[in-house]
Amino acid sequence: MLSYILRRVLLVIPTLIGVAVAVFFLIRVMPGDVVVVKLRADGANVTQETIDAERKRLGLDKPLYAQFADYMVGLARLDLGKSLWTGADVSKEIAIRFPVSFQVAIMATLIALLIAIPLGTLSAIYRDTWIDYVVRILAVAGLAVPSFWLGMLMILGLLSMFNWLPKIGYVSIFEDPVRNLTTLIWPALSVGYRYAAVATRMMRSALLEVLREDYIRTARAKGVFQKLITRRHALRNALLPVITVIGLEFAFLIGGLVVTEQVFNLNGIGKLFVDATTRGDFNLIQGLVLLIAVIFIVVNLIVDILYAVLDPRIRLK
């Protein structure tokens, strides 16, 4: 097990190099020039000389291979470079936004698990009864309703019913836990609902499949209580596909919540990503893509380890 984890961690290095190379060249195919965007943003009349000077300062005048070499050397020293827009370190730009997105993702995942596992289980056990129908309607609604719209409804609801709005601006949970949670619970709920809907449906179908297995029949033939059959014999097997879905969703949430962050006025990774892209801030885009790649890899590793814990057939060698 330990050697498996070690090998997986070592494999991260070539994967990241591949991602780094690919993103470097792909974004350079994109149209747009960060310098032009920055200097002529407000329609200002800037001479070509100024633009060239700025390009030179940022090192964008060098030939592509030289830029690539600089970038790779920087990466080797764990230096993501400086933002072409603000001039601040890319790692610092990301570090400011990351806690918000990370916390929202974790809260949404917890909400999703708390909703999906019990509801999906109930829905499967009481298949084709009113319980199942209610759960299925809720789940389909969750898939259909966009998270940001639900977020807006929440804000409007809070305002009209309680005449109260969550405070704007992120405060670390270590500084002021109450304010932190009262701020972030709303985006987490609005995202978590859709997330829960996906997971509930997966839970239901996985459990239905497991309940048809021969070993469930064996358990019934042994005279095991129905509750114990579900808890001990079925749930553990049914959780495997649910974990996969949860893992993928979690990784997506870190960088994918563009509109929801906007609605709740959160300064997260999603918004940063959009800004970096529209400005053509190559260095920042590269840093963000690498961040998302690392998150996907780590989450996948965790999922694989959980698989091995739940299913003894999967031996991690």
Add this chain to the structure above:
Amino acid sequence: MTEKAAAAAGKLEQIAVEGGLTQQLGAASMGGANVVVNAAKSAPVLEIDNLTVHFVTSHGTVRAVENLTYSVRPGEMVAIVGESGSGKSVSALAIMRLLPPATARVMTGSVVFDGHNLLTLSDEEMRQRRGRDVAMIFQEPMTSLNPVLSIGLQIKEPLLIHMNMTEDQATARAIELLTLVGITDPESRLAQFPHQLSGGMRQRVMIAIGLACNPKLLIADEPTTALDVTIQAQILELMKGLSRRLSIAVVIITHNLGIVARYADRVNVMYAARLIEQGPAEDVFGKPAHPYTRGLLSAVPRLDRSRSARLTTIEGAPPNLLSPPEGCRFAPRCRYATEACKVVPQHSVVGADHTAACHRLEELDKLIVYEPGDEGVRAAAALDATSILAIKGVTKHFHVGGGIFSAAKIVRAVNNVTIDIKPGETLGLVGESGCGKSTLGRLVLRLDDPTSGEIIFEGRDLAGLKRGDMIDVRKRMQVIFQDPYSSLNPRMTVGQIIAEPMTVHGVVLKANAPKRVAELLQLVGLYPYMADRYPHELSGGQRQRVGIARALGVEPKMIVADEAVSALDVSIQGQVINLLEDLQKKLGLTYLFIAHDLAVVRHISTKVAVMYLGRIVEYAACDELFANPRHPYTQALLAAAPVPDPVIERTRPRTIIEGELPSPLRPPAGCVFHPRCPKMTEACKADVPAALEVGLHHFAACINA
């Protein structure tokens, strides 16, 4: 039964008595299978009366079981025989009340067990009886145990639920149970998971679970169908011995008539949801009364008979139970059917405790004329003829695993195999699963490349051929696969499936393909209109015929048939075997027939090679090999395979080999069979024995043969 197991059984009985269980454990002594319980005197433990089960589906009502009546006494082994879909499993699940509640409806009848009608108990009352008084063992040991729970937990579960045992008591009992079912090193097995055990071991664990609470009735649904013949014999001997010793009533559901003949006291024959004949095993096999029973018995290839005659099969297929025929269900396939058969026949007595449901029972004996039939003797190929296929010293090693941190392991799937086949012959290749017979078949087809050795087909060494040259060979050598369900593309019509190889090889112009497809369909006993059907619209037997037609399309000289009939029901299997023999005669085909069923191999082959752990251990002309087996493994295989005749079965000696096939990753040194061999000597551990000619063209790789 080992001494240790017997001791454990004794202890088990003691615990049961101490635990205040009202079991008739003392009734039988420790003599095991030799003790005959006088079953006739005790009252039945299970009485099923007039049971009818329907399934309500969107297509209509499936009449799965109709008016089933039978009873079982303590210590008695009752077999329910029938083909798939005859309702035998459904009737067993109905006893356990494990039918799917959404669709299954018990329409009439009662299942009286131990004085209570199980069908009217509350769910909770039924749950208390399941696993405690009535236990069930299922067909698939691979899927019937929960993969994520330890063996120990799964055995202890019923003990903790039904017997109010403490964790320690349950653990002690689980260890005894594992010893009782013949599992070595039981303490460490408790922590293992099902995937770490072989199929035979898993089925032993299932039996241990079934016996955990000393049930009065054990229902075994095809308990050995998924197992190899030597393991099957071990498991059934175990069940029979336990049933006798602990006075457990056993209902065994099977399609294998040999098993019934060897182990069952009584037989119930089911056909299309109805019981059509029942009686003591000797009578039903010795004097079968119903035309279906008679047909079934003659449709099975027999291990104790040479392959001179064609099988007498039952034509057609069992009816669809959505709209079964009026009256006698067997009438459409029965050659003695008359107008009277439009009325459902009642059971009438044909012997002591032996009844059958047929209108013409009295007349049948006179009506049946023994048809000498087609003698079907093929001129044995001249011994000096040139071989069509010669396999010389072929070895196949697979490398598994291996990576940065570990060395690759070598699976020695096929080791130094030398056999040859003359044109027009059928070489039967037999062995248990994992012996390498299918790998050898794949090497001959060159779906895999041999590690070393020559495979010479029509004078050319296949191993050296390039991809392009193989295309030509593939036209001359075709294959029929085991599973008629998964080996046909579900999105292609039968016509497209059969036409594809012909057009690929340019044997037939595309425009002429439909005509040729129609010819081929008729050749294999199907109808030309079936070309537009999809595989799922056909029955298993029909699909296998499509597979045969596909192989014949390119006019091959040789066909590799890998377990081509083993997935089929008994009566259908006979039809397909006859078809293969007819085609061989008509088209001069050569077969490499790979199978695990010894009786089928004996019937169809001219020469037989027996494989064990990657090596050919014995190789001879078919009749010679079965009449005079020389290798201890061949002898053990023949002893383990039951013959559908209780009289023969009860007289012939049973030498059942112990143990299981070793892993091909670590084959034993010297003779690979020596750890299981009854004739093992010290010399066997030293060298791999060479094939010795022990008779004319009869080779055995054994120094003690």
